[in-house]
Amino acid sequence: MTVPSDPRDVPRGDPRGQVPPTRQQPAAPPASPAPPPPPAVEPAGYVDARYVQPAAEPAQPAAVVRPVPSSRLLIDAGRYWAGVVATAVVAALVGAVGVLVVEQIIDIELVTQSVFSNSHTAEYTIGGAVAGAVAGLLLYLLAIAAPRPTAFFGWIMALATVVAALLPFTWTDHTDRAVATGVLNLVMGIAIWSLLSGVLAWTGRLQTTTV
Numbered sequence: 001m002t003v004p005s006d007p008r009d010v011p012r013g014d015p016r017g018q019v020p021p022t023r024q025q026p027a028a029p030p031a032s033p034a035p036p037p038p039p040a041v042e043p044a045g046y047v048d049a050r051y052v053q054p055a056a057e058p059a060q061p062a063a064v065v066r067p068v069p070s071s072r073l074l075i076d077a078g079r080y081w082a083g084v085v086a087t088a089v090v091a092a093l094v095g096a097v098g099v100l101v102v103e104q105i106i107d108i109e110l111v112t113q114s115v116f117s118n119s120h121t122a123e124y125t126i127g128g129a130v131a132g133a134v135a136g137l138l139l140y141l142l143a144i145a146a147p148r149p150t151a152f153f154g155w156i157m158a159l160a161t162v163v164a165a166l167l168p169f170t171w172t173d174h175t176d177r178a179v180a181t182g183v184l185n186l187v188m189g190i191a192i193w194s195l196l197s198g199v200l201a202w203t204g205r206l207q208t209t210t211v
Contacts, residue, residue: 072206073143073144073149073204073205073206074204074205074206075140075143075144075200075203075204076203076204079202079203080136080140080199080200080203080204081136083136083195083196083198083199083202083203084132084133084136084137084140084196084199085133086195086199087132087135087136087192087195087196087199088128088129088130088131088132088133088136089129089132090132090191090195091128091129091131091132091188091191091192091195092124092125092126092128092129092132093125093128094128094187094188094191095121095123095124095125095127095128095184095188096121096124096125096128098124098184098187098188099120099121099124099184100121102180102181102184103120106180108176108177108180109177110124110177110180110181110184111168111171111172111174111177111178111181112124112181113171115127116130124184124188128188128192131188131189131192132192132195132196135157135192135193135196136196136199138153138156139153139196139200143200143204149200150197150200153193153196153197154193154197157189157192157193158193160189161185161186161189161190161193164182164185164186164188164189165182165183165185165186165189166182167182167185168181168182168185169182
Protein backbone atom coordinates (compact mmCIF):
# COMPACT_ATOMS: atom_id res chain seq x y z
CA MET A 1 0.00 0.00 0.00
CA THR A 2 1.42 3.34 -0.98
CA VAL A 3 1.40 6.15 1.66
CA PRO A 4 0.49 9.38 0.01
CA SER A 5 3.07 12.00 0.37
CA ASP A 6 0.67 14.92 0.19
CA PRO A 7 -1.94 15.29 2.81
CA ARG A 8 -4.32 16.42 0.14
CA ASP A 9 -4.09 12.99 -1.40
CA VAL A 10 -5.48 11.40 1.75
CA PRO A 11 -9.10 10.64 1.32
CA ARG A 12 -11.60 12.41 3.40
CA GLY A 13 -12.65 10.55 6.43
CA ASP A 14 -9.26 9.06 6.82
CA PRO A 15 -7.98 10.03 10.24
CA ARG A 16 -4.49 10.08 9.01
CA GLY A 17 -5.16 13.20 7.06
CA GLN A 18 -6.33 15.26 10.11
CA VAL A 19 -3.76 17.38 11.88
CA PRO A 20 -4.14 17.05 15.60
CA PRO A 21 -4.92 20.31 17.31
CA THR A 22 -2.13 22.03 19.07
CA ARG A 23 -2.42 21.65 22.93
CA GLN A 24 -2.13 25.04 24.64
CA GLN A 25 0.13 25.25 27.66
CA PRO A 26 -1.51 26.57 30.87
CA ALA A 27 -0.74 30.20 31.65
CA ALA A 28 1.95 30.69 34.23
CA PRO A 29 0.78 32.31 37.49
CA PRO A 30 1.69 35.95 37.89
CA ALA A 31 4.94 36.46 39.66
CA SER A 32 4.59 37.76 43.22
CA PRO A 33 6.17 41.14 43.83
CA ALA A 34 9.61 41.01 45.28
CA PRO A 35 9.74 41.83 49.04
CA PRO A 36 11.04 45.29 49.83
CA PRO A 37 14.62 45.40 50.92
CA PRO A 38 15.12 45.55 54.70
CA PRO A 39 15.72 49.03 56.08
CA ALA A 40 19.26 49.96 56.69
CA VAL A 41 20.32 49.57 60.32
CA GLU A 42 21.37 52.92 61.68
CA PRO A 43 22.86 53.75 65.03
CA ALA A 44 20.32 54.21 67.83
CA GLY A 45 19.21 57.79 68.10
CA TYR A 46 20.06 58.74 64.52
CA VAL A 47 17.89 58.85 61.40
CA ASP A 48 19.43 59.96 58.11
CA ALA A 49 22.51 61.17 59.95
CA ARG A 50 20.36 63.46 62.08
CA TYR A 51 20.06 63.03 65.82
CA VAL A 52 16.56 62.33 66.99
CA GLN A 53 15.60 63.12 70.54
CA PRO A 54 14.28 60.07 72.38
CA ALA A 55 10.57 60.01 72.99
CA ALA A 56 9.59 61.78 76.16
CA GLU A 57 8.41 59.58 78.97
CA PRO A 58 4.73 59.81 79.75
CA ALA A 59 4.00 62.41 82.37
CA GLN A 60 3.44 61.02 85.80
CA PRO A 61 0.01 61.70 87.25
CA ALA A 62 -0.06 64.53 89.71
CA ALA A 63 0.01 63.48 93.32
CA VAL A 64 -3.35 63.50 94.96
CA VAL A 65 -3.43 66.11 97.69
CA ARG A 66 -5.39 64.79 100.60
CA PRO A 67 -7.00 67.18 103.05
CA VAL A 68 -5.10 67.57 106.29
CA PRO A 69 -7.21 67.47 109.42
CA SER A 70 -6.77 70.40 111.78
CA SER A 71 -7.99 70.48 115.35
CA ARG A 72 -9.13 73.54 117.25
CA LEU A 73 -10.07 73.78 120.91
CA LEU A 74 -13.39 75.47 121.56
CA ILE A 75 -14.09 76.69 125.09
CA ASP A 76 -17.40 77.41 126.73
CA ALA A 77 -16.31 80.79 128.11
CA GLY A 78 -19.10 81.18 130.65
CA ARG A 79 -18.56 77.84 132.33
CA TYR A 80 -14.79 78.18 132.10
CA TRP A 81 -14.61 81.50 133.95
CA ALA A 82 -17.07 80.22 136.52
CA GLY A 83 -14.63 77.37 137.10
CA VAL A 84 -11.75 79.85 137.40
CA VAL A 85 -13.63 81.79 140.08
CA ALA A 86 -14.35 78.58 141.96
CA THR A 87 -10.67 77.64 141.72
CA ALA A 88 -9.64 81.00 143.14
CA VAL A 89 -12.03 80.53 146.06
CA VAL A 90 -10.67 77.05 146.77
CA ALA A 91 -7.08 78.34 146.64
CA ALA A 92 -7.95 81.11 149.09
CA LEU A 93 -9.53 78.58 151.45
CA VAL A 94 -6.48 76.29 151.17
CA GLY A 95 -4.29 79.19 152.19
CA ALA A 96 -6.49 80.15 155.13
CA VAL A 97 -6.78 76.56 156.37
CA GLY A 98 -3.05 76.01 155.92
CA VAL A 99 -2.17 79.08 158.01
CA LEU A 100 -4.58 77.92 160.72
CA VAL A 101 -3.08 74.42 160.85
CA VAL A 102 0.57 75.45 160.75
CA GLU A 103 0.49 78.43 163.08
CA GLN A 104 -2.33 77.52 165.48
CA ILE A 105 -2.07 73.74 165.68
CA ILE A 106 1.52 72.86 164.82
CA ASP A 107 2.70 76.16 166.31
CA ILE A 108 5.20 77.05 163.59
CA GLU A 109 5.36 80.59 162.31
CA LEU A 110 5.21 80.88 158.57
CA VAL A 111 7.71 82.86 156.53
CA THR A 112 6.09 85.30 154.10
CA GLN A 113 6.87 88.49 152.26
CA SER A 114 4.31 91.19 152.94
CA VAL A 115 2.65 91.85 149.59
CA PHE A 116 -1.06 92.16 150.36
CA SER A 117 -1.19 92.37 154.17
CA ASN A 118 0.89 91.96 157.30
CA SER A 119 -1.36 89.11 158.45
CA HIS A 120 -0.32 85.65 157.33
CA THR A 121 -3.94 84.58 157.05
CA ALA A 122 -4.85 87.53 154.84
CA GLU A 123 -1.62 87.12 152.86
CA TYR A 124 -2.36 83.51 151.96
CA THR A 125 -6.06 84.06 151.43
CA ILE A 126 -5.62 86.95 149.02
CA GLY A 127 -2.50 85.45 147.48
CA GLY A 128 -4.28 82.13 146.83
CA ALA A 129 -7.22 83.84 145.13
CA VAL A 130 -4.93 85.98 142.96
CA ALA A 131 -2.78 82.98 142.05
CA GLY A 132 -5.85 80.99 141.01
CA ALA A 133 -7.20 83.83 138.83
CA VAL A 134 -3.81 84.46 137.16
CA ALA A 135 -3.35 80.76 136.47
CA GLY A 136 -6.85 80.59 134.98
CA LEU A 137 -6.11 83.53 132.67
CA LEU A 138 -2.84 81.91 131.60
CA LEU A 139 -4.55 78.62 130.81
CA TYR A 140 -7.23 80.41 128.77
CA LEU A 141 -4.61 82.22 126.67
CA LEU A 142 -2.73 78.98 126.10
CA ALA A 143 -5.94 77.19 125.11
CA ILE A 144 -6.76 79.69 122.35
CA ALA A 145 -3.19 80.20 121.08
CA ALA A 146 -0.88 77.28 121.92
CA PRO A 147 -0.99 73.93 120.07
CA ARG A 148 -0.88 71.83 123.27
CA PRO A 149 -2.21 74.04 126.06
CA THR A 150 -2.36 71.41 128.79
CA ALA A 151 1.28 70.40 128.26
CA PHE A 152 2.55 73.98 128.42
CA PHE A 153 0.32 74.79 131.40
CA GLY A 154 1.53 71.69 133.22
CA TRP A 155 5.18 72.66 132.79
CA ILE A 156 4.56 76.25 133.87
CA MET A 157 2.59 75.24 136.93
CA ALA A 158 5.12 72.58 137.92
CA LEU A 159 8.04 75.00 137.75
CA ALA A 160 6.14 77.80 139.48
CA THR A 161 5.07 75.47 142.29
CA VAL A 162 8.64 74.24 142.82
CA VAL A 163 9.90 77.82 142.96
CA ALA A 164 7.18 78.77 145.48
CA ALA A 165 8.12 75.77 147.64
CA LEU A 166 11.85 76.61 147.61
CA LEU A 167 11.64 80.37 148.09
CA PRO A 168 11.05 80.23 151.87
CA PHE A 169 14.48 78.62 152.29
CA THR A 170 16.01 81.87 151.02
CA TRP A 171 13.98 84.03 153.42
CA THR A 172 14.98 82.50 156.74
CA ASP A 173 17.58 80.33 158.46
CA HIS A 174 14.96 78.41 160.44
CA THR A 175 14.52 75.13 158.64
CA ASP A 176 11.21 74.21 160.29
CA ARG A 177 9.61 77.51 159.32
CA ALA A 178 10.93 77.24 155.75
CA VAL A 179 9.70 73.66 155.43
CA ALA A 180 6.22 74.49 156.74
CA THR A 181 5.88 77.47 154.42
CA GLY A 182 7.21 75.51 151.42
CA VAL A 183 4.77 72.64 152.04
CA LEU A 184 1.82 75.05 152.23
CA ASN A 185 2.90 76.71 148.97
CA LEU A 186 3.27 73.28 147.35
CA VAL A 187 -0.23 72.20 148.38
CA MET A 188 -1.73 75.45 147.10
CA GLY A 189 0.05 75.14 143.76
CA ILE A 190 -1.07 71.53 143.27
CA ALA A 191 -4.67 72.48 144.12
CA ILE A 192 -4.75 75.28 141.56
CA TRP A 193 -3.09 73.10 138.89
CA SER A 194 -5.45 70.14 139.28
CA LEU A 195 -8.63 72.21 139.51
CA LEU A 196 -7.90 74.31 136.42
CA SER A 197 -6.93 71.24 134.40
CA GLY A 198 -10.30 69.74 135.24
CA VAL A 199 -12.10 72.97 134.37
CA LEU A 200 -10.52 73.01 130.91
CA ALA A 201 -11.34 69.33 130.36
CA TRP A 202 -15.02 69.91 131.19
CA THR A 203 -15.51 73.16 129.31
CA GLY A 204 -13.38 72.62 126.19
CA ARG A 205 -13.97 70.40 123.18
CA LEU A 206 -11.92 69.70 120.07
CA GLN A 207 -13.32 70.72 116.69
CA THR A 208 -11.67 68.92 113.76
CA THR A 209 -11.66 70.58 110.34
CA THR A 210 -9.94 69.68 107.03
CA VAL A 211 -7.65 72.09 105.24
